[in-house]
Structures are given as structure tokens and as C-alpha cells.
Amino acid sequence: MSENKKHINPSSQLPEDPLELISATRIDWGRSKQEIWTDLEKKMEDAAPVKIRTMGSIRIRLAIAATISLLIGVTVFVQSYKKTVTIPAGLHGNIVLPDQSHVQLNAQTTLSYKPLIWQFSRKVKLDGEAFFEVTPGRKFEVISNRGRTVVLGTSFNIYSRENDYRVVCITGKVKVIESKENQEVIIKPGQQAALSEQGTLDVLSDINAKQTISWIENKLSFTSVPLRTVLEEVGRQYGIIIQIPEDINFTYTGTFLRNSSVDQTLDMVCKPFDLKFSRNSNNEYVISHGN
Numbered sequence: 001m002s003e004n005k006k007h008i009n010p011s012s013q014l015p016e017d018p019l020e021l022i023s024a025t026r027i028d029w030g031r032s033k034q035e036i037w038t039d040l041e042k043k044m045e046d047a048a049p050v051k052i053r054t055m056g057s058i059r060i061r062l063a064i065a066a067t068i069s070l071l072i073g074v075t076v077f078v079q080s081y082k083k084t085v086t087i088p089a090g091l092h093g094n095i096v097l098p099d100q101s102h103v104q105l106n107a108q109t110t111l112s113y114k115p116l117i118w119q120f121s122r123k124v125k126l127d128g129e130a131f132f133e134v135t136p137g138r139k140f141e142v143i144s145n146r147g148r149t150v151v152l153g154t155s156f157n158i159y160s161r162e163n164d165y166r167v168v169c170i171t172g173k174v175k176v177i178e179s180k181e182n183q184e185v186i187i188k189p190g191q192q193a194a195l196s197e198q199g200t201l202d203v204l205s206d207i208n209a210k211q212t213i214s215w216i217e218n219k220l221s222f223t224s225v226p227l228r229t230v231l232e233e234v235g236r237q238y239g240i241i242i243q244i245p246e247d248i249n250f251t252y253t254g255t256f257l258r259n260s261s262v263d264q265t266l267d268m269v270c271k272p273f274d275l276k277f278s279r280n281s282n283n284e285y286v287i288s289h290g291n
Helices: 018-024 033-047 055-080 227-238 262-273
Strands: 083-087 093-096 102-105 109-113 122-133 140-143 147-151 155-161 164-171 174-178 184-187 192-195 201-204 219-226 241-243 251-257 275-279 284-289
Touching: 083 093, 102 109, 147 155, 147 164, 164 174, 164 184, 174 192, 184 192, 184 201, 219 227, 227 241, 227 251, 227 262, 251 262, 262 275, 262 284
Parallel strands: 122 140, 241 284
Antiparallel strands: 083 109, 093 102, 102 122, 109 122, 122 155, 140 147, 147 174, 155 164, 164 192, 174 184, 192 201, 219 251, 275 284
């Protein structure tokens, strides 16, 4: 190594205090320290703006939220509000729907609909028996436990009790759709769509439509109907309880007026089959064999 060059130990040349090193550093900033700090403060303010929320803005937000909640509540109420009409046993009833469609309800029948959205959805739910005279317009639908009836404007009778479902067309055309398998038929005046015991939707022609809706005129008319069904209808029309033996398997054909007394009607129904009836209380009758 040349004598003119000195060996330098880097560590021996550095100040022991790092702050001393920083303070000893000289950089040509081109600007004064005050200018640099002013610029940094400006950038910090731009990078992190402060959001000030006034009481006025909070109230506006709360008012908007309350309005939205109110609108949602009103919408739910309008869509869910339902009117229900129930006719007890022993009585008949008549109602007029918002579109002036007329419905006559047989004894022990319930009908419900949503009046606030009726203009957009003409739907009713039926459990029992009713005769409809529908005002022409958009689709009119009657929903029952075993099927649906769809019309545009016509008249028809629906019987829907437990597993028994029958629709008879009086005027116009009626589409009947079975609920379980979506079987679908279209019937015309004088035809009946009915669910069989096997669950098929069958169409019967040449139905005595006048007999079907005779209950509207307070007459009950039956042709080859199981006697048990006839007695159940008698109980429904008079608002009484009738106990029927399990072994009664007759069929009945006949007509009786609803303004007859209970005893007169039961005598007319029971006598041809050598059956007798007795009353245990004011509203309970027992049917038994005559021998």
C-alpha cells in the first residue's frame, strides 16, 4: 500500500450519536425549511379531508329512512290485507266483489279475497260451495283446496268440501285445474268437471245445471247421490248435527224445500229406506235402521 494513502476505518469516522449525524448532514433543498413544511402541511390536509356531519344532514337521513320504512310497511299491508266472509251452517249469503262480480254462498262456506289489490289480481279463495257471476275483465281465479277455476267473465258453481271438488259451467267457458298433478280441462255450459276417487279430473256432459244451483232458490235436489252425502247436506242447511250409521250405502233421488221443517225433510229422506230418526237435543239427530 502506498504511503500517500491513508487507511480509513469507516466506523471510526462516524459520530456515535445518530442525531449528530443527521444534524451534520447538509442537503441543498433548493427551498427554505419553512417552505417545505408549508407544502407538507398542505398535502396532509388534502390527503385526509375531514367530514363534518351536521344535525341537519342527520335529520334528513333519518327522515328518508323513516319514509322508506313506511312505504315498505304500507306495501306489505296492501298486499297482505285480506277480507274473509264466513257463512255458518243453516244460512246463505251474498256478497259483491270490488269489480261488481256477484257471489252467492251456500251454508257453511268461507270466501276470502284481497280488496286493496283487486284491480290487479282478481283472486278469491273458497272453502264450501258458491255460485259466481263474474264481471268480464282480466283473469278471475277461484282457488280451492283441490283445484283452481279460471275465467274471464262467466257464471259457474263450485262445490269444494274436503275431497269432493266439482265445477259446473252455467254460461261462457271455465278452465279447471287440478292442484296436485295440474290436470287441466275447459268446460262449457251444461258440463261439469269433477275429481274422481282416483284423482283424475273428469268432464261430464249434459249436466242438469238448474238442479246444481237449485240451492240458490232454497231447494235441494239430488239425483243418484249417496244418502250419506244427502244427510250431511241436510245437516248443513238446517244447522244441525246428524249422526249417520256407518253401514248406510243407499243412493237418493229427490227434491225438498229448505223452508220445510227439519222433521219433514228427514222423514222424506229416511222413509224410502226404512230408516228412522230421533232427536237427542235441540240440534242433534240420530239416524237408525227401522227394524
